[in-house]
């Protein structure tokens with residue numbers, strides 16, 4: 001599989017660029033479609049419990065966000081979950097964890113079947129997370145940043161009692177932090193790992209650790225990134241931090257230091273891990289097997305490291 005993976009590298013600079021999201025319809029409570037119908041003319045599908053299937057890999061940090069948010073909001077009964085095999089071959093994500101090798105609800109073997117049914121001419125990467133309509137088998141969205149925001153704002157009728165408010169009313173600070181963390185940390189580790197020139201790698205590494213230093217300081221006097229309450233940006237940072245020492249430090253060469261060597265970030269990540277909805281959704285085995293067995297060009301001998309000891313995350 002090419003090092004570009006779900007993106008491409010620039011031949012001139014060796015910089016790695018992420019592919020855009022192709023399917024950007026949304027499930028909206030103001031959809032003018034009725035239950036059981038497809039999207040309205042503005043691409044808005046109706047909110048309907050039991051209808052949609054969230055397809056994830058537990059290895060993938062972008063998909064992991066949606067797994068945590070779904071759980072925190074208590075949407076497990078409203079939106080079902082399909083988990084793909086963490087190890088992909090050239091055919092892409094496969095429902096290989098199901099005994100029949102097919103997703104029992106969608107009836108398909110590969111996620112690509114749903115992508116192709118939705119757009120027969122689609123020739124981009126088939127990515128998770130994706131939300132698939134179980135009635136038509138069509139992909140509604142693979143727009144990962146929007147998926148979690150919509151679980152918070154469009155599905156409120158089906159949230160559990162006292163579900164956390166992950167999006168504050170004033171979004172300016174949240175949006176700015178999410179943007180910086182996306183570019184420099186969430187995607188920053190991939191820009192280190194998939195760079196194909198020394199310069200591009202070093203530039204991404206410097207940006208990544210400069211931002212982690214800023215976040216380390218920010219967390220010196222507050223339990224969560226926005227202050228006293230948990231928000232969407234904490235979940236987005238967590239899914240990168242929890243993979244940091246197990247994967248990004250070695251496999252992606254993000255090795256100025258380990259997460260465990262940042263006192264505040266490590267205490268924060270461990271605290272989140274121990275909250276309901278976080279640690280229970282982390283599968284280090286699937287995470288490590290995915291990265292080390294799938295990226296042939298950066299780990300051609302396919303050895304999966306034994307460490308680090310995951311017990312460090314426990315109380």
Ligand SMILES: N[C@@H](CCC(=O)N[C@@H](CS)C(=O)NCC(=O)O)C(=O)O
Pocket residue numbers: 005006007018019020021059060061062092125126127128129142143144
């Ligand atoms: N959809 C987004 C983000 C999601 C994403 O990158 N998911 C990865 C897993 S972490 C994926 O599904 N990659 C499949 C592939 O490259 O074939 C994108 O295209 O950048």
